[in-house]
Amino acid sequence: MANQSVLVRVPATVGNFGGALDCAALALDALLNVKVTPRLDGHVGIRYFGENGERVPRDRSSLVVRAMEAAMHLRQLEFTGADFEIYSSVPVAVGLGSSTAAVLAGLIAADRLFRLGLDDKAVFDLASIYESRADNLRAAWLGGFVICTEEGISPAQQRTMVPENFVLRVVIPETPLVPGIRQARPSGGLACQDASGHASRAAALCEFFARPGNGKSLALAAPLPATCEKDVPGLQDALKVRTPGVLGVFVCGSGPAVGILAQENSAQAVAAVQACFARHHVASSLTEFRPSNAGARDWNSPQRDIALPPMRGLGASLPKSSFVQV
Numbered sequence: 001m002a003n004q005s006v007l008v009r010v011p012a013t014v015g016n017f018g019g020a021l022d023c024a025a026l027a028l029d030a031l032l033n034v035k036v037t038p039r040l041d042g043h044v045g046i047r048y049f050g051e052n053g054e055r056v057p058r059d060r061s062s063l064v065v066r067a068m069e070a071a072m073h074l075r076q077l078e079f080t081g082a083d084f085e086i087y088s089s090v091p092v093a094v095g096l097g098s099s100t101a102a103v104l105a106g107l108i109a110a111d112r113l114f115r116l117g118l119d120d121k122a123v124f125d126l127a128s129i130y131e132s133r134a135d136n137l138r139a140a141w142l143g144g145f146v147i148c149t150e151e152g153i154s155p156a157q158q159r160t161m162v163p164e165n166f167v168l169r170v171v172i173p174e175t176p177l178v179p180g181i182r183q184a185r186p187s188g189g190l191a192c193q194d195a196s197g198h199a200s201r202a203a204a205l206c207e208f209f210a211r212p213g214n215g216k217s218l219a220l221a222a223p224l225p226a227t228c229e230k231d232v233p234g235l236q237d238a239l240k241v242r243t244p245g246v247l248g249v250f251v252c253g254s255g256p257a258v259g260i261l262a263q264e265n266s267a268q269a270v271a272a273v274q275a276c277f278a279r280h281h282v283a284s285s286l287t288e289f290r291p292s293n294a295g296a297r298d299w300n301s302p303q304r305d306i307a308l309p310p311m312r313g314l315g316a317s318l319p320k321s322s323f324v325q326v
Contacts, residue, residue: 005037006112008105010296011143012090012289013097014168015136015253018261020202023195024147025097025139025253026162028289032101034064035085036109042081050088063099063130067106070126075116091287094172095253100136103127108300120297136253143295145209147202160206162291169260170252171273173232174283208247232256233280241276243269 012030016022039045044065046058060066064086069079092098107126111118118126120141127137135148138157147158238258241249245264252259260269270286277284 004113005035006109008034008036008108008112008296009299010034010101010104010108010140011097011292011294013100013136013139013253014095014170014259014289015097015133015139016095016251017135017145017259018201018205018248019198019250020147020205021195021198022133023135023149023198024145024202024205025133025135026145026168027139027143027292027295028096028168029292030089030096030289032090032098032105033087034102034105034109035087036068036113037083038113039081039083044081045083046086047084048086048088050086050090050092052092052094055092056086063102064106064109067103067126067130068110069106070129071107071110071116071118072114074122074126075114077114077116091172091257094170094257095251095255096170096257097136097140097253100127100131100133100140103130104137104140104296108296112300133253139295141295141297143298144291144293145206147199147206149199149202158206160209161293162209164290164293165263166291167262167266167288168290169262169266169270169286169288170257171238171260171270171277172257172285172287173234173277174285175232175256232277232282234277234282237279238273238276241269241272243272249273 010032012028012032013025014028015025017024017026044060044062046062046065048056048058056062062084064084065082068082072079088098090096090098090101104123104127107118107123110116123141124134124137128134131137135146138148138159139146142157142159145160145162149156235251235256235258239249239251243266246260246262246266246269248259248261249269250259250261251257258273260266260273262269274284274286
């Protein structure tokens with residue numbers, strides 16, 4: 001039984017990146033930080049500091065807790081409870097990889113605390129139980145821009161470093177969401193029929209990031225299909241926004257957030273996207289991220305001293321948390 005705490009950090013990610021549906025994701029500079037302290041009484045205590053806290057479970061249904069238990073059961077160890085302090089600058093349930101980060105955080109915490117010896121394959125196999133997006137998982141684990149395609153029985157991946165002068169501005173429509181519930185994608189339509197087109201888009205992005213000087217040759221001008229699992233009024237129109245200097249406007253992951261990728265000022269595109277939602281009386285907020293070329297694998301070496309890093313985007317003071325034992 002471990003008797004020390006561990007601090008785990010995992011980056012946010014944006015899947016379906018640039019319209020490369022289900023085959024590419026980018027790690028972002030927002031972090032999920034989770035401090036885990038084991039206990040022996042079988043209880044779970046969770047404190048959460050961050051955005052959209054009302055969408056985060058405070059019991060054993062938490063993805064962090066479930067993933068940690070799964071990792072321990074793999075090594076035939078009993079989970080005897082733990083206290084979790086979660087410090088997050090990753091918006092929840094909008095398409096920025098909050099579930100991916102939570103799953104990886106639980107696996108890494110179990111591995112570090114109990115010396116489980118999980119390799120990359122074990123991490124991905126366990127994570128896939130709770131998170132089906134292989135592109136998001138690999139981007140969060142490795143950092144950078146990751147293409148993930150199916151070859152044979154296992155995914156093949158390609159990782160590319162991304163210049164830090166790229167900015168992803170994200171417009172998040174304000175809409176009520178029910179935690180843990182996703183709408184199923186339709187079994188057909190453009191999203192399912194154009195797999196080769198999405199793979200080609202991912203390859204073009206990879207080439208562009210590797211040679212950013214050739215930016216004018218990157219074609220992301222075609223309107224992208226609304227593949228969002230959480231569609232909201234105005235989204236279809238928002239995806240058609242095109243302004244000079246913007247490389248792409250697309251749904252972030254499962255949505256409903258809309259990503260705007262640019263190396264230059266994208267204020268005009270942001271205003272146009274927000275106007276699309278406003279016409280349908282849907283308010284929206286704006287946040288921005290830069291790429292992270294480091295991932296969870298790099299950041300989470302075994303550690304003894306716990307020091308919580310400054311929280312990006314939360315300002316000098318953190319919101320009050322709630323603490324629940326179950």
